[in-house]
Amino acid sequence: xxxxxxxxxxxxxxxxxxxxxxxxxxxxxxxxxxxxxxxxxxxxxxxxxxxxxxxxxxxxxxxxxxxxxxxxxxxxxxxxxxxxxxxxxxxxxxxxxxxxxxxxxxxxxxxxxxxxxxxxxxxxxxxxxxxxxxxxxxxxxxxxxxxxxxxxxxxxxxxxxxxxxxxxxxxxxxxxxxxxxxxxxxxxxxxxxxxxxxxxxxxxxxxxxxxxxxxxxxxxxxxxxxxxxxxxxxxxxxxxxxxxxxxxxxxxxxxxxxxxxxxxxxxxxxxxxxxxxxxxxxxxxxxxxxxxxxxxx
Amino acid sequence: xxxxxxxxxxxxxxxxxxxxxxxxxxxxxxxxxxxxxxxxxxxxxxxxxxxxxxxxxxxxxxxxxxxxxxxxxxxxxxxxxxxxxxxxxxxxxxxxxxxxxxxxxxxxxxxxxxxxxxxxxxxxxxxxxxxxxxxxxxxxxxxxxxxxxxxxxxxxxxxxxxxxxxxxxxxxxxxxxxxxxxxxxxxxxxxxxxxxxxxxxxxxxxxxxxxxxxxxxxxxxxxxxxxxxxxxxxxxxxxxxxxxxxxxxxxxxxxxxxxxxxxxxxxxxxxxxxxxxxxxxxxxxxxxxxxxxxxxxxxxxxxxxxxxxxxxxxxxxxxxxxxxxxxxxxxxxxxxxxxxxxxxxxxxxxxxxxxxxxxxxxxxxxxxxxxxxxxxxxxxxxxxxxxxxxxxxxxxxxxxxxxxxxxxxxxxxxxxxxxxxxxxxxxxxxxxxxxxxxxxxxxxxxxxxxxxxxxxxxxxxxxxxxxxxxxxxxxxxxxxxxxxxxxxxxxxxxxxxxxxxxxxxxxxxxxxxxxxxxxxxxxxxxxxxxxxx
Numbered sequence: 143x144x145x146x147x148x149x150x151x152x153x154x155x156x157x158x159x160x161x162x163x164x165x166x167x168x169x170x171x172x173x174x175x176x177x178x179x180x181x182x183x184x185x186x187x188x189x190x191x192x193x194x195x196x197x198x199x200x201x202x203x204x205x206x207x208x209x210x211x212x213x214x215x216x217x218x219x220x221x222x223x224x225x226x227x228x229x230x231x232x233x234x235x236x237x238x239x240x241x242x243x244x245x246x247x248x249x250x251x252x253x254x255x256x257x258x259x260x261x262x263x264x265x266x267x268x269x270x271x272x273x274x275x276x277x278x279x280x281x282x283x284x285x286x287x288x289x290x291x292x293x294x295x296x297x298x299x300x301x302x303x304x305x306x307x308x309x310x311x312x313x314x315x316x317x318x319x320x321x322x323x324x325x326x327x328x329x330x331x332x333x334x335x336x337x338x339x340x341x342x343x344x345x346x347x348x349x350x351x352x353x354x355x356x357x358x359x360x361x362x363x364x365x366x367x368x369x370x371x372x373x374x375x376x377x378x379x380x381x382x383x384x385x386x387x388x389x390x391x392x393x394x395x396x397x398x399x400x401x402x403x404x405x406x407x408x409x410x411x412x413x414x415x416x417x418x419x420x421x422x423x424x425x426x427x428x429x430x431x432x433x434x435x436x437x438x439x
Numbered sequence: 440x441x442x443x444x445x446x447x448x449x450x451x452x453x454x455x456x457x458x459x460x461x462x463x464x465x466x467x468x469x470x471x472x473x474x475x476x477x478x479x480x481x482x483x484x485x486x487x488x489x490x491x492x493x494x495x496x497x498x499x500x501x502x503x504x505x506x507x508x509x510x511x512x513x514x515x516x517x518x519x520x521x522x523x524x525x526x527x528x529x530x531x532x533x534x535x536x537x538x539x540x541x542x543x544x545x546x547x548x549x550x551x552x553x554x555x556x557x558x559x560x561x562x563x564x565x566x567x568x569x570x571x572x573x574x575x576x577x578x579x580x581x582x583x584x585x586x587x588x589x590x591x592x593x594x595x596x597x598x599x600x601x602x603x604x605x606x607x608x609x610x611x612x613x614x615x616x617x618x619x620x621x622x623x624x625x626x627x628x629x630x631x632x633x634x635x636x637x638x639x640x641x642x643x644x645x646x647x648x649x650x651x652x653x654x655x656x657x658x659x660x661x662x663x664x665x666x667x668x669x670x671x672x673x674x675x676x677x678x679x680x681x682x683x684x685x686x687x688x689x690x691x692x693x694x695x696x697x698x699x700x701x702x703x704x705x706x707x708x709x710x711x712x713x714x715x716x717x718x719x720x721x722x723x724x725x726x727x728x729x730x731x732x733x734x735x736x737x738x739x740x741x742x743x744x745x746x747x748x749x750x751x752x753x754x755x756x757x758x759x760x761x762x763x764x765x766x767x768x769x770x771x772x773x774x775x776x777x778x779x780x781x782x783x784x785x786x787x788x789x790x791x792x793x794x795x796x797x798x799x800x801x802x803x804x805x806x807x808x809x810x811x812x813x814x815x816x817x818x819x820x821x822x823x824x825x826x827x828x829x830x831x832x833x834x835x836x837x838x839x840x841x842x843x844x845x846x847x848x849x850x851x852x853x854x855x856x857x858x859x860x861x862x863x864x865x866x867x868x869x870x871x872x873x874x875x876x877x878x879x880x881x882x883x884x885x886x887x888x889x890x891x892x893x894x895x896x897x898x899x900x901x902x903x904x905x906x907x908x909x910x911x912x913x914x915x916x917x918x919x920x921x922x923x924x925x926x927x928x929x930x931x932x933x934x935x936x937x938x939x940x941x942x943x944x945x946x947x948x949x950x951x952x953x954x955x956x957x958x959x960x961x962x963x964x965x966x967x968x969x970x971x972x
Contacts, residue, residue: 205832209760225829226760294847380821384828384843395824399703401682 170431177427183420194234247369250308255315263323322354356432363425481971505611505963512614512639538600559587606872610960642967669970722776723959725870726942735897765943784931817864898935
């Protein structure tokens with residue numbers, strides 16, 4: 143890319159040459175202030191998810207104090223909930239589950255999406271037709287309703303919730319992947335690879351996929367946020383494992399007290415809101431950094 | 440599938456465990472006769488928390504049907520707040536000395552909403568329909584036949600004395616339905632007239648029924664009690680969200696709601712000026728929250744383990760923190776407002792040492808990590824989830840590792856209970872007036888595993904079976920009470936069920952409302968005496 147730029151000064155040229163593509167993306171990302179704010183928040187949440195349970199050890203479900211003591215009172219930073227459980231501990235332990243589900247559901251989404259999209263985009267013809275009709279079938283299903291059905295039928299365990307989220311959210315990834323593959327498969331280096339007898343499998347995963355990744359990475363980042371929201375929605379409706387804390391579950395089980403103890407709902411609600419916003423900002427920043435057309439601006 | 444759902448929905452209403460409902464009605468009280476003499480006219484706006492799907496209480500149980508159903512249909516008797524039967528459709532009644540025939544003398548001027556007279560034929564027909572289609576089989580099981588010597592006399596012939604019959608002839612339990620409409624050969628359970636153009640002989644007639652929205656009732660001018668009802672119109676609005684109902688009551692959009700159950704909303708409404716909030720009026724409904732223990736499997740087969748659980752659970756916490764002072768203690772399976780209630784039983788005040796000792800004695804020594812064994816806990820509906828979570832915490836202290844099991848929906852839970860596929864479960868069960876109707880079903884060994892709200896504990900005790908059998912046909916009230924006293928002591932000792940509290944049903948009404956239904960049947964009774972000031 144840097145070669146296309148007119149040499150403004152020798153020094154600058156040197157600077158550009160010295161950067162690897164990854165570093166270049168990173169420096170673009172760093173220049174985006176909102177994305178950096180997002181990244182910092184995401185790191186804080188990750189920190190809480192990983193080390194929080196060590197800082198606040200013990201069973202988050204333990205009833206430690208009188209129910210509904212307000213935030214700050216009685217030495218409990220965020221107060222206690224309807225059974226007198228410490229909201230701070232619940233929130234920190236809930237972060238782990240929410241993030242874990244967000245990440246693993248996004249991973250599942252991306253795996254299914256890439257596989258379907260890549261195969262459809264590479265082989266074209268009836269394979270593409272078939273896979274895309276299946277994708278559309280999943281796309282028109284109301285996602286929350288469909289995942290509720292899955293959880294209701296097969297039980298509300300964490301793996302099942304992750305599966306339910308993954309299985310309903312992959313169509314957009316599949317479509318983006320397919321579009322990229324349709325574009326890239328016609329490029330000369332792919333033709334060259336095919337001419338020199340490289341296997342289809344290698345072409346798909348070694349030649350095309352790395353070049354198709356940027357938009358998929360952005361999509362995946364956003365997927366983490368929406369998976370967290372999804373899990374919160376399911377938990378709010380009570381479709382969750384009651385033996386595990388998650389943010390949505392805290393909201394769901396406290397929602398009947400919203401009229402007089404709104405903080406028990408507001409605090410985990412804010413946690414979800416801020417986390418998902420931060421992830422979206424990071425995704426947006428990645429999009430800007432990875433998109434060469436924008437980079438020229 | 441659909442049939443299953445319908446059936447389960449019916450079962451749901453059956454014990455009326457639908458968490459919240461609301462309504463209004465008339466108290467049996469002759470009004471305070473002071474400054475507020477009842478006056479006629481006006482429209483009462485009431486809120487109901489659950490959608491009603493069937494307006495005919497002869498085939499559909501549950502408090503949701505009971506509210507509109509008791510306005511549309513009259514029963515032979517009504518009860519005052521002291522549990523004394525009063526004339527209603529029957530102006531007088533007579534029980535033979537051997538207790539084997541009950542004669543009802545009907546009022547002469549009663550007509551259905553379509554102008555047809557109410558006759559003893561309709562009574563006989565209604566008993567047949569209820570016997571066959573109502574889920575509470577014990578209500579009329581001993582009724583062998585109904586004789587109709589003349590238009591206004593119905594004689595019920597019994598196979599054995601049946602003291603529960605009196606309560607079973609009141610409230611919503613014995614709606615007299617017109618034979619000329621329901622006797623057309625169609626299945627009464629799914630009869631189209633259960634929801635449209637419903638004809639009864641109650642104080643109000645149906646104007647409009649919109650499922651999920653409202654039921655509008657209008658004064659029946661030819662009602663058999665002169666000058667009643669006082670209200671011109673009743674609008675029962677269906678508002679499922681408890682918070683929305685609270686706000687509607689606060690803003691005066693709604694004047695009346697019964698069966699309010701969320702403690703935080705009850706306490707909030709108590710603070711509102713111009714509203715009265717009371718727990719009176721639910722004695723015959725008799726709802727009790729309890730923890731059912733499956734006595735047929737695992738460590739729970741041992742009485743000592745069940746007792747240990749009872750000692751480990753702190754009832755005070757449930758009363759104060761979860762129910763927030765809105766509920767009464769319920770130490771036995773008979774509601775504390777019932778004349779048969781026996782408060783003198785083991786109450787299981789929290790005692791962790793005793794609980795630990797009992798568990799040790801039962802051979803469940805704590806392992807290296809302090810855990811003795813694991814159990815699961817279910818809950819019937821969202822309102823009981825805090826109870827389940829609390830029990831997990833409480834039993835952890837004595838080394839029982841409890842896993843909370845969520846059910847995706849009500850039918851899932853009902854099936855688990857029916858199949859006795861559970862260790863412990865929070866449940867709410869209604870007394871439904873006489874113990875024969877709503878209490879016996881939980882303890883009779885002949886009723887084990889007959890679906891949700893049967894003897895789902897698998898509890899079997901010969902003496903209990905015997906006591907209940909005797910009580911069901913003991914005409915003398917005092918002797919009957921003695922039988923139930925012993926029964927309650929045995930059950931409290933053996934703990935097939937850990938009794939927690941009465942469901943905190945509350946009636947909320949604005950200052951505009953006079954004579955709200957505060958008798959034993961709440962809104963499952965006619966509201967002909969309610970008026971607007």
